[in-house]
Amino acid sequence: MLSSTEVTLSGSYIGASSSPAELGFYWGTSSNSLTNKLTVSSVTATGTDSGTFEAHLSNLVPGKSYVFQAFARVSGTGTYSSDEQVFYAGTPTVFYDTQMTTPLWTAYPLDSSHMGSLSRPSGWSYNPNIDEKYQVRVTDGSYSNSTYSRGHMCPNGSRNGNATMQAQTFYVTNQVPQIQPIIQASAETKSPVILQVSKGARNYANQTLLRYMAEGAVEYAKELGWEHPQIVLHLDHGDSFELCKSCVDMGFSSVMIDGSSLPYEDNIALTKKVVEYAHKYDVTVEAELGVLAGVEDEVASEESHYTKPEEVIDFATRTGCDSLAISIGTSHGAYKFKPEQCTRDPKTGRLVPPPLAFDVLHGSSSVP
Numbered sequence: 001m002l003s004s005t006e007v008t009l010s011g012s013y014i015g016a017s018s019s020p021a022e023l024g025f026y027w028g029t030s031s032n033s034l035t036n037k038l039t040v041s042s043v044t045a046t047g048t049d050s051g052t053f054e055a056h057l058s059n060l061v062p063g064k065s066y067v068f069q070a071f072a073r074v075s076g077t078g079t080y081s082s083d084e085q086v087f088y089a090g091t092p093t094v095f096y097d098t099q100m101t102t103p104l105w106t107a108y109p110l111d112s113s114h115m116g117s118l119s120r121p122s123g124w125s126y127n128p129n130i131d132e133k134y135q136v137r138v139t140d141g142s143y144s145n146s147t148y149s150r151g152h153m154c155p156n157g158s159r160n161g162n163a164t165m166q167a168q169t170f171y172v173t174n175q176v177p178q179i180q181p182i183i184q185a186s187a188e189t190k191s192p193v194i195l196q197v198s199k200g201a202r203n204y205a206n207q208t209l210l211r212y213m214a215e216g217a218v219e220y221a222k223e224l225g226w227e228h229p230q231i232v233l234h235l236d237h238g239d240s241f242e243l244c245k246s247c248v249d250m251g252f253s254s255v256m257i258d259g260s261s262l263p264y265e266d267n268i269a270l271t272k273k274v275v276e277y278a279h280k281y282d283v284t285v286e287a288e289l290g291v292l293a294g295v296e297d298e299v300a301s302e303e304s305h306y307t308k309p310e311e312v313i314d315f316a317t318r319t320g321c322d323s324l325a326i327s328i329g330t331s332h333g334a335y336k337f338k339p340e341q342c343t344r345d346p347k348t349g350r351l352v353p354p355p356l357a358f359d360v361l362h363g364s365s366s367v368p
Helices: 163-168 180-189 199-205 207-223 241-249 264-279 309-319
Strands: 007-014 022-028 036-040 043-047 050-057 065-074 078-081 085-088 093-097 102-107 150-152 175-177 193-198 231-238 254-257 284-289 294-296 299-301 323-326
Touching: 007 022, 007 065, 022 050, 036 050, 102 175, 180 193, 180 207, 193 199, 193 207, 199 207, 199 231, 207 231, 231 241, 241 254, 241 264, 254 264, 264 284, 264 309, 284 309, 309 323
Parallel strands: 193 231, 231 254, 254 284, 284 323
Antiparallel strands: 007 050, 022 036, 022 065, 043 050, 065 078, 065 085, 085 093, 093 102, 150 175, 294 299
């Protein structure tokens, strides 16, 4: 992002059987008007079946919202599109994830004229410039006097010199949940908590900060009266021995080694190596056997290979893993439904995925 009137868009693809014939972005001022097409010519390969690409868009109108959708056209298989993202060219400028209903980042200028002594507003409200269907389900004042802790992306104190600008810091598109309410609830109910991070989240958040965040959560729970807090830090979908070892060395309580994409014997060898190292430090290990179609962080598969029951005992015995994620569902992580699985909304013309049935142990299900 360069300013509120121009933006650099980034996209990526993974699992392509061949290099995409065309990459780019659809964009417009709403999800129903993605009529503009921006094709990119430069692609950075990150693997034999993956890559990243960028495009620059300028002359955006301040105060307007724009919806973007990355696409990749692969010869012989069709065109694939990402989830929609929203860019609000306001103050603060917001790049918003419509699936997670949370801002990915905000940007805003700051000088003394923006700061003052206006009283803090009492509640949160929708951002009128972004479609409400993309926003967290709240109404004005619904967070007032609650123990739920929101983290301002653009702080109230950076905009309390102007009532209009200050009000924008209390749009739900300018907040993300924080760890305090989780610890408060766990201390009150004496319920165990797993703080889970992926490889990507660890790289982004910094491993040292994550370690002390978890330790701080334990101390905070003690302050709240929980004498022996049961709070652990877990690595999800570790993809190498080196990553798991690093997490063990940094004080993680447990790690997951996901060798499910490897041949059976290679998965056993990798998992056993992680187990032998982790158990020296009383760190538990989760393994995975079988693969579900979908994408989660940096783990992706186009096809499902269900766990074979006859292999479970052999795998667990030979590796010594403490828990095992098995593949018995229909989809996993960021799963893209096929058009024939969806119904079309008669009002908007959009394809609507089928309802999810929460009756599987690993992965979501598209089976009603």
